[in-house]
Amino acid sequence: MAEVSNATQSATQSATPADSVADVLVIGGGNAALCAALMAREAGASVLLLESAPREWRGGNSQHTRNLRCMHDAPQDVLVDAYPEEEYWQDLLKVTGGITNEPLARLVIRASSTCRPWMRKHGVHFQPPLSGALHVARTNAFFMGGGKALVNAYYRSAEALGVQIRYETPVDRIEMDGTRFVAAYSGAQRFAARACVLAAGGFESNRAWLREAWGQNERGEWPADNFLIRGTRFNEGVLLKHMIEAGADAIGDPSQSHCVAIDARAPLYDGGICTRIDCVSLGVVVNRDAERFYDEGEDFWPKRYAIWGRLVAQQPDQIGYSIIDSKAVGRFMPPVFPGVQANTLPELARQLGLPEARFVETVQRYNAACRVGTFDHTTLDDCHTEHLQPPKTHWALPLDAPPFFGYALRPGITFTYLGLKVNAHAQVHFGGEPSANLYVAGEMMAGNVLGKGYTAGVGMSIGTAFGRIAGTQAARAAFESKGAARAAA
Template sequence: MIDVLVIGGGNAALCAALMAREAGASVLLLESAPRAWRGGNSQHTRNLRCMHDARQDVLVDAYPEEEYWQDLLKVTGGITDEHLARLVIRASSTCRPWMRKHGVRFQPPLSGALHVARTNAFFMGGGKALVNAYYRSAEAMGVQIRYETPVDAIEMDGDRFVAARSGHERFTARTCVLAAGGFESNREWLREAWGQNERGEWPADNFLIRGTRFNQGVLLRHMIESGADAIGDPSQSHCVAIDARAPLYDGGICTRIDCVSLGIVVNRDAERFYDEGEDFWPKRYAIWGRLVAQQPGQIGYSIIDSQAIGRFMPPVFPGEKADTLPELARKLGLPEAQFVRTVQDYNAACRVGTFDHTALDDCHTEGLTPSKTHWARPLDQAPFYGYALRPGITFTYLGLKVNDLAQVHFGGKPSGNLFVAGEMMAGNVLGKGYTAGVGMSIGTAFGRIAGTQAAKAAGIKTGAVHAEA
């Protein structure tokens, strides 16, 4: 019998499989996607948010535990488990040597408009390279891997794992790690979670999925219906404002629109609806998808002028360009008079001090609702640009409740041999909101914990299994 069964194929699942195998356990990993699409949402990631008390290899300055915690506390609005969050934060400071051992490479610190050279370590080649490195290492170490094997049910004996089922196949193991992702690709579940709004719209019908098409949430729903303790709001997610022309699935990072803080955002009625300069973009980019989802038709428009060009990561598709505001409104299909009025009102309210996009500067608006608290400059330098925005769901926050040993709970009691990691438990730390790179921090920390604990629960006494030369 296999010692440890890992269900899932992304970062958390791979970390669990590698740690269990290092401990000496036999490991079978079941990935629902074909080999070419393996890796879940991890293939679209770029970086890992890391605590560090002083400059380290690819990280500049310091990013201490308390600052990391305060950043997380702010974006989640306090909807987070502090004990588990601090566990993730501390684990983020020590995981990179282990990642390198399994083939992950990091690139030199980034600077400029991304503002994350101090807080985030970037993967050389992005998430796809990270996933491929982990798979190579797992295969070399003897982890068995099955692709195109979606698990739809778990057999339990009370609170103990017995077997997993994929169609007519049955997989038994001494212990199991669940790391099969959320339900963001399940349109019906998204409709159920978001419901119908006061305008009679079903917002979820206009959502795009930034990540994998294979996260249908089948296993997550099965576990909740089977009595596993759940945590999180099903309508909360990592939800980014992305290019409305993005593909339905797997658009990834290149579909993000990063110029929001450099201009204004209006809805289809050409009205502003939120403070575009609230905070640094890496701390606020993941609230804009939800904001757009709450607007009529679930669409918004990011508007900039020529002053912003070169200050943000350009999206893969060029925006609409015009020499005048009325012309831009026509190209975007916005009510012309209202659009011009909105921009003029914004321009008149700007109080420009010393513009600095790398700091929370003193450029702000006065007498305008909503205000823009930083980086407020009049949009008066032609040409003007506009990007249509749609909500882009990366992953959902509804998950299974865990403790610091990554154990699944049933009626408040932790299972002795069933563990969970990654998106399936991220809601313990992320009740809402997001800050760049923290999803990979959660998946890496709890994937490693789950793998270690699963091997221990399987009765493994010795470790030191190494990759073949």
Template sequence: MDTDVLVIGGGNAALCAALMAREAGMRVLLLESAPRAWRGGNSAHTRNLRCMHDAPQDVLVEAYPEEEYWQDLLKVTGGLTDEHLARLVIRASSTCRDWMRRHGVHFQPPLSGALHVARTNAFFMGGGKALVNAYFRSAEALGVEIRYEAPVERLEIEDGRFVAAWCDGQRITAKSCVLAAGGFESNREWLREAWGQNARGEWPSDNFLIRGTAYNQGVLLRHMLEEHQADRIGDPTQAHMVAIDARAPLYDGGICTRIDCVSLGVVVNREAERFYDEGEDFWPKRYAIWGRLVAQQPGQVAYSIIDAKAIGRFMPPVFPGIVADSLPELGQKLGLDAGTFMQTMERYNAACRVGKFDHTALDDCHTEGVAPAKTHWARPIDTAPYYGYALRPGVTFTYLGLKVDDTAAVRFAGQASRNLFVAGEMMAGNVLGKGYTAGVGMSIGTAFGRIAGRNAALAAQGRPAVAGAVQD
């Protein structure tokens, strides 16, 4: 064999798997499709992971118990989640930080202010780039072999058992394998295929921007689903999709392109009409629905409108907003129909019932007599200067993936493979059927990356996989 455990991918889940397998004494080869400078996949753009805890901990305040975490996930997914696997992730999130620290990850003190997540999320010092760099350094120090610019085109699988991978014409054999090569969000043709054409013959997905890596082409995912008929899960149109600045680059814009002021104002489409409740819930629980909402609007564009009262209450974006001294001037600068825009704004302002405004709580500021309603944080937009941000759908990762059980094994016709495992975006759809809540993607990748790495090591030793999360 060329190696004991082959790991395909270079993000958080892949690195967790490689580190676990190497800690178990296995020879490990990791194949990263990107060049070294762009390593880490979408994990390089992250900031935190969502953590369960029953009492204040090192970098987390108060408590965030299992049941509350589960209810938050249940709400955003609308029930499209495997409760057993979701609770596995939730419980694993409470114990992983010490292991992460042993591999060089540092956490920053609890955050306060506009993010509302000091209780629920542990933030990496230096963000996701620092995290993946720490993991790569640890992997190299432990003796994991790493190859960059090494995309895998296909796998040899016999009777559900991994045999070999083909990379740049080379056949690589291993006793076991972990797939952690990401989704298909960077594959423009696959996005077209998934989203189709609208009634005008346009391709909505052509207007999508990709928040993360350009290297998640979904080649291995499609190969597994079509050539090997692996069990699948998820809707190809469901994704972690955020409303981002329309001026963002096509790839790798990351978190700084996100527009976080949606809940503090109103959002209108190209026809200058509102289309959804901007105050439905806290931003960390609802930010990832707005990309899909914008994707369903004409031209896949919308505009977030705020006034001076909102400034200082949200994370400022990298691009400044369009500024005006009056609402008519702002509508004109944004290219919106003046009459419709002013009618929309006047109706909203007149409908506001302002109570005790508190952007850190589900307050009683709401609208009456206007559709859609705004259920919290509704205040008239009436204080100059006014700001507008053009929005586009920003895709982070897709939810179509491989169905798994609590061993992280790939399944074929309902039967778990004995030596082929999957982690990260390639299986996140088991937990995320739709929707998102901040930090849960890294929780899934960390939990299942470690499970997959542990079980790949056991498979390489000829031993059966163990169900459940890794116990430190």
């Protein structure tokens, strides 16, 4: 059965709850959920997918993605050179600070090397990286048309294969028999199935939960009140909270997330990639008091961009300002909003509402500390500062070529890392015991691999790997259940 119309869906929801609707129930509508649904259907299981969003907003955070981090031992189509397993692992180890499950992380890394042919089979197309993203041409495969095109391709393939899809169906609770899944509920509607995959995302759009996770700081502020939600508005963590309260084993720090510094003018929800400010490593970043607070040139931008949201969240009023001069123009992917422009530093400070004298002093002190060698933004070059705290380790050029540009920054939460503990079969655990027919994929379990930090494209790698595993395992569990029922009869 293809997509259910709103009218039919409403009529179905008001009908008597079905005793059983599918072999495999998939809860969620993003990349991980779709991978699970497609794999279960390919294995021969009947599949029902429940997406909380309306059709036009389907796809969760996956609609805002653009690439997948891929291990490869030699050049492959859109990927240049090689990106072997050990380098991928070291990159992940560095950004997480060691807070990761190595066997599960390596499972994801290895799976990333073999998933692209399967993705192509389901209509996903890849392209060489765009200008401004060439530094990840070796590590990341870019989707033609971005995440929205990927999501649409998967939905088309799912519909063609007979996956049933219901939109505007948020699941709020699960019925269990011990550690076995029995049914899911969306309001009064009950959905029974022989196996289930949970892939309903984190809790980033639940402001009350974010407030609870981040708490109140020493300045009396509630940092979460100033967060923008870079991802979907539909991830409120209702199912995640229910599962934890029902005894599912949890993993991860609720305050950790994929938290990016984005344009302060971005919308509250669904700003996506175009609101990210990518010029941080080409200039300096100051807080509301016009003081620098971190090394802007610590490492390549794809490995460090995701730390800046948390850094800004720790500043007064949860705001920062990325400052560049004309030398940086054309060297980064421009954001959707133009920067504030001025011909002098004092004028820029006034336009941004920063203390003028302090701002000028901060920039002049930085300029004087710059030791310019051979600038190359594609390498860890030798342009650095001396006798400056915090230092700028690479790409340190004086800000001396007007016009100057400034971008106000806010923390932008993409997805949260608190999730459910899993094993290599994507099974949900209760008191250390894996469920025989309940699985989890995507952001609801990403904290097993991402204890903190992020590197570009790894979220899609996790979702794709565990989505495919969960779908395969759920189909197997459903068939075993059918066989046991027949034998008992």
